[in-house]
Amino acid sequence: MSAPGPGAPVIEARGLTRRFGAFTAVDAVSFEVERGEIFGYLGANGAGKSTTIRMLNGLLAPTSGTARVAGHDVAADPDSVKASIGYMSQKFSLYLDLPVMENLLFFGGAYGLSGKALRVRAGELLELTGLAGQDAAITGSLPGGMRQRLALAGAILHRPEVVFLDEPTAGVDPVARRAFWRLIRQLSSGGTTVFVTTHYLDEAEYCRRIGLMVDGRLVALDSPAGLKRTWVPDRVLVARGQGLAGAAAALAGRDGVRSVQPFGAGLHLRVDPARLDEAGVARILAAAGAREVAVDRAEPSLEDVFLAVVGREARGEAAT
């Protein structure tokens, strides 16, 4: 019941499970999230991300398993959990007919803030989220990116220890998404723990650790770099030059070549580093008639990880 010590995890899930009738939405998920961490929760639609968040929020009772958030048990003491977290649900839940400031004042009041302290804090957050001067604007008239930053402001008015963001950037343009992630990093460096779900894999790179959900199970959990090392052991190479399209056929099926894909004007390939290196690839391409060939190593993306994980799950192989 007491507040966790400085080293203790802020979120702790043990065998967290939620069934809806015969359907298991979340299946025995366990993980820990450290204070100030940006924890990304990835998965396809329906993989169980929102259900996990709702259990951690005290909105849904777990069918089995336990979870503690900010030192409180989510099943036994949901009200204490609710008071110490901020939540931004998938559907922006602002009141579009009300002005920006009224939305903040309402959500502040819902968390027990009032009077001058609330107004000062609301002003601070408008400043922080780049909405200063928009106090009186009707929320519904704001563009999506601003609304989403306003929703975040509403979720952190009461300085929660943990913020849960469920697909906060869905349907928002790339520039606005980047501005939003700057805010998230700012929050995290201020000591707030951020638990965020997304299906934009480029955004997930900003997370310190990522959990990957497939069909209700947490199948991978590591830092972005760690995930890439574990899940994409192949070397990713990019070949550029003239006449590559004709020469690509020569690579396919060669010993050590895992995949070849056209990528812009060049080729994107994955090779087994034990059997084939950059120079080998260049030799094969040149022999097949390509000219001015340059082969460079590339960083695997989280998309490669995601495809590898989903692919293995689809083949039904056991987890490591």
Next chain:
Amino acid sequence: MKGRIGRSLVRIYAMAAKEGRHIVRDPRTLYMSLGMPVLLLFLFGYGVAFDIDRIPLAVVDQDRTESSRALVHALTASRELVSVGELPDPAAALGAFRKERAVAALVVEKGYERALLAREVVPVQLLVDGADALVANQLLAKADALVRAESQRLATAEVGERTPPVRVKVWTRYNPDGRSAFYMVPGLAAYLLAITAVLLTALTIAGEWERGSMEQLFASPIGRLEIVLGKLLPYLGLGLLEFLLVVAFGMTAFDLPMRGSGFALATLGLVFLLGMLGQGLLVSVIAKNQTVATQAGTMSSLLPSLLLSGMIFPIENMPVVLQQISRVIPARYLVHGLRGVLLKGNGLDVLWPDLVALAVFAVVVIGLATARFQRRLA
């Protein structure tokens, strides 16, 4: 402990203030609660007047004497019946009914004056179009009274100053002119208040579900009683304003008297509103979407308040089953209470059973709404 109550009050206030701002910003809510009732009261007040006035009367005068003309004059002098012209025979009168030129026809047969002078009992026919039973009934009563007055006049004119041995003097208290507006307006006020109050709150919680903001509320420390109270308060204010507006309008437009105390009136109205707003919340909590909530809210308030409240149809005349059902219709108690306060000048010393019934309904329905309101999803 004090801190906890304080925080709870802050949350209720935040909810109420937010809801108040929704109301102020939504012209439809304001129209529905303030404009529509006054408009409806105006239309109903005049349209649903049961007083019969200027009824077209055809005259078939086959006697054509001084006396027969005196009888026609006696019937039409008050303008409640208006002569639309003479017809040659009773058959023509039926034609006039069909063409809706007349609703009644007075047939004075030849020999009327002669029979009068001979002191015989004189038959006079009144043909009435019975298609509208309400009009026909009132017409019969009126014609009967007018003819009786005429025969009394004839009798006294002949005998001189002699007064009849028995005279019944009817003295109608509270509504001596029998004006229907006097009993309709309190009924209408209750009826309109019932519909709008139920609809106002029926829409508000369903709206939070539809918008998705309910999940956000549930994820915050705001409790379900706090949500319910926060949503009730501004609508209670609005409803009370509506109530006073309707009563004030009834007083100016229909000369409705106000014989009792404003305190009794406001107390009855307030407790009634609490119950109806609570009923709207209950509908809203169960329905979870605005379309269903609107329909359920209308059905559950409009029909019972119209049919079972005693507003139009006297409860005493209903079958026993309906009389029993009407006991759980709050409008019944408000209609009774309002008529008591406005027309009879009764206070809560007489009307307390109505107040208690309204309070019980309010407590039960708000309790049910809060209990049915799950703060967790699924």
